[in-house]
Structure formats: C-alpha cells, structure tokens
Amino acid sequence: MTEGMNVKDYDYDLPEELIAQDPLEDRSSSRLMVLDRQTGDVEHRHFTDILEYLHPGDCLVINNTKVIPARLFGVKEDTQAKIEVLLLKRKENDIWETLVKPGKKAKPGTKLVFGDGLLTAEVVDVVEEGNRLIQFHYDGIFEEILDQLGQMPLPPYITHQLKDKNRYQTVYAKYDGSAAAPTAGLHFTKELLQKVKDMGVDIAEVTLHVGLGTFRPVKVENVLDHHMHSEFYMVSQEAADKINRAKESGHRVIAVGTTSTRTLEAAADENGRLHETSGWTEIFIYPGYQFKVIDALITNFHLPQSTLVMLVSALAGREHVLHAYEIAVKERYRFFSFGDAMLIK
Incomplete structure (x- = not known):
C-alpha cells in the first residue's frame, strides 16, 4: 500500500490522562500550538495569541451550527425497561433516524416514553447499521422539549458529566442541527472575536451540521475503503462574498475547525470560488488532496486513526x-473536544 494510505499510518500513542474530560473555566485560556506546514516547526503559545497570526484583510471562517441535546433517556411503555435514544438525523413529520440502546428491545411498533410522558415515541423501522426510525409525539415545540429533557451527546471518550450545557456550544452557535460540537470554535469568546473584527479581519459564518460519524475511527485498513457519513451544509451569499474577496485580494482564508474546512472545500467550484449554496457532502480529505480555498486552519488534537488526523x-x-x-x-497538551488548539499556518 502506498505511503499514507494505511490507517496505521495515522496512529500515535496517547496517554489516557491527556484526554481532556472537562472544559476550562475560561474558554480562551487553552494553549495553542502553532505548526508551520512548510517547515514543520512548532511554537507553544496561548489561544489569545491567535491575534498575532491574523492579518487585516484575512477572512476567518466559523461554523455557526448548534448542537442539539440529542441524548434522550426514557422507558419502554409496556415493561418500563430503560432505553437510551440518540437523535442522528431529522426526517419529515417528526420522524428521526436514531441510535437506540439496547437496540434489540426496540423492534418496530415499540412505544417509548420520555420525561413522564412529555414526549412519547414509536419505533417505525430499522435502517442501515441497525439505526431506528422513530416517530415522536408531543404538544408544543420539539426543540423546547428537547432542551428540557435531552442531554448533550458528548463523544464516547468523555466520561464526566457536563455541568453546563453551553460549554459544549460555541458562543456563536445559531442553527440547531449538530450531534457534536465544532470543537475548534469552543476556544473563542465574544471578546476575542470582537478583537479579531477590530483588527480588520473579516469573519464569515458558514453552517455544517456535524454528524456523529466524525468520532468514528476508520475501521478499514485501506484509507480509500472508508465511507464518509453525509452532513448538511449551507453557505450564504454574504459568507461567499467575504471569502472570495479575501482570496482575490491575496489575503488568507483561515478555517476554524475541520467542519468549516469540509464546508468550504465541498462548496467551492474548481477555481476555489464560492457561491450561495446548500446541500449534503460526504467529502473525505486525506493526503494528496489539493485544497481549493483554505490557507490555514485552527483545530484541536484529533483521535488516532481518525479521518480528522488525515485531514x-x-x-x-x-x-x-x-x-x-x-x-x-x-x-502535556490536552487532547480532543475539550482540549487545546493547534494553528496550522
């Protein structure tokens, strides 16, 4: 197999205690490793030093998706057996594609109850990978009920309970739809973003609803055999204009996170120009890929053998x-969702 095409080529040893279990009190007090992609040189900074690496005329691209508290704990109506439901994808008429634990108890026709009946549901079908289609019933607004009953779907390697739901949400989260946070953005405070704007850097907002597939380690030996999950994205005309303007004037486009990166690279035409657009993408970026839009990336430290390390x-x-x-x-940097950041320039 050619260099870089075997999943083992993306492995590294990570002591478990370096996996950050809790968010820092102050978002922007994380450390920042700066990696020069030309030379491989590394500098150790703090996240607030990001300002020194941005220049007037650059465009910083952020993903304004909002994580929905998609983990529901309920019971089966007949036996009162406990059941956990994770919302994956919204279909029509209050039907969602979900992951149910324990799955064998959730045959089509099974009725479920959450929050003493505030929300009820029925399993309607089994789809790929054993996921269940579930039809929900409720009075009022689904998002509000979810906010009341649901918990944040934290990644599997975080074992601590989250005290404050908002810490798994960026300060600019706007549109409900993610099963996981675009974690590179968790380091920004409103004050820091204001400083970025004040120095003449354009901030463009795009949307990509992050799927849980993001956390999946690649299970196949040959990288090319891995199938990416599909994710919904939106790029507004305003965002497209800001990004195109930066490119045309010789400035840089800096993506905050792998999710913003996937959005831009999926949405751009072959000349690297963006237009107002939305759709589903299964873009899989691994070595050999020629970037069309982004020049630099702010990101966290990712799981061994994951598609994000490949990106x-x-x-x-x-x-x-x-x-x-x-x-x-x-x-001793802190790793993964609540961990430290890296700037690749």
Missing part, C-alpha cells in the same frame, strides 16, 4: 503532524 495531514503533511502530536504529548 490535517493533508494540509500540513503526515510527518509534520505526527511529529507535532508527539511534541504535544511530551508537553
């Missing part, structure tokens, strides 16, 4: 990335 390797080179991760382990 950052496509931008900065696999050797540079794995070397930087080795340094991050040595320097």
